[in-house]
Amino acid sequence: MIRKELLSKCKEALTTRQSELIKQVQDHFGMKYEFAKETSGELSNYDNHPADTGTELFEREKDLALNEHAEKELEEINEALHAIEEGTYGICKICGADIPNERLVAVPTTDTCVEHAKNETFNRGRPIEEEVFSPNINPDEVTDEEQVGYDAEDAWQEVSRYGTSETPSDFYGDKEHYNDMFPNSDENVGSVEDLENFLAADIHGKFIGVAPNHDKHEE
Structure with a gap:
């Protein structure tokens, strides 16, 4: 059973973070501005350097990622506060065991113990064609x-x-x-000696075309 002091501490941390996130996601990091002139202030990208446009695109992508992260975190906070009201906070939703106090202090939004926490790993594999x-x-x-x-x-x-x-x-x-x-x-491309580029027949003596260097020679 979670102590009242710890429960109050976790609830305070959750509500404080909730207030911060609500302010951040109110405008969704400017996602409502869809046109480039609305986000960068430029009327056109015609005279902009590609590097500047790339920087603006990166910042836009970063805002999108931060917005998704903030919305996900806010959703987890709301679920944790709801669990506090229901009296199920601090209990692992998978095995029903009490979540250690240290874990609740470190991650107030957690709803599982360490043993049943999601083991999210990054896929560092390479494409199969690279075999x-x-x-x-x-x-x-x-x-x-x-x-x-x-x-x-x-x-x-x-x-x-x-x-x-x-x-x-x-x-x-x-x-x-x-x-x-x-x-x-x-x-030379596909050959070592210059003479090889003039060869216009295969190993069987069949004509296969004029080699690149021969084209230059004829010009």
Whole structure:
């Protein structure tokens, strides 16, 4: 049985926190303002830097998370105060045992003992497709460094020639063309020697097209 002194202390802590949360969730952290001009004061995002827009988006997402957290905590406080009125406060709702006084002081909203408290763990697993290939473009094993075939680095070089967010200021040395604005643009893709890029037939002698370097040669 919970002592009256402890019950009064927990009820006071709950009501104090309840008053604080009610003030916070009254405007729902500004969630009623749906348009960007209402939250940031900007009439348009046209002339805003993407980094500024990203910061405003992060703050908006943070307000949404804080609002959900505050509403959840307020709901737990209301349930705890209701349990006090019903005379069931301090009793585990699962096993019916008395909740230790130390736990009630530390977590006044609790309705279970330590043994039956929810063991909420974060899912730190990785996507199943990463069992087949690595999420990192860099090799994970020493043996991969000796691979000379078409690998992740070649794939990145091949797609980055279609355009990236890099600018001339992000590179050392002179770049003669914007098509070279990606790392290791002077390296061959899918081959080691320059001569291999001119090969336009497969191992059976079947014509498979003109290689990239041959295109440059013809230009």
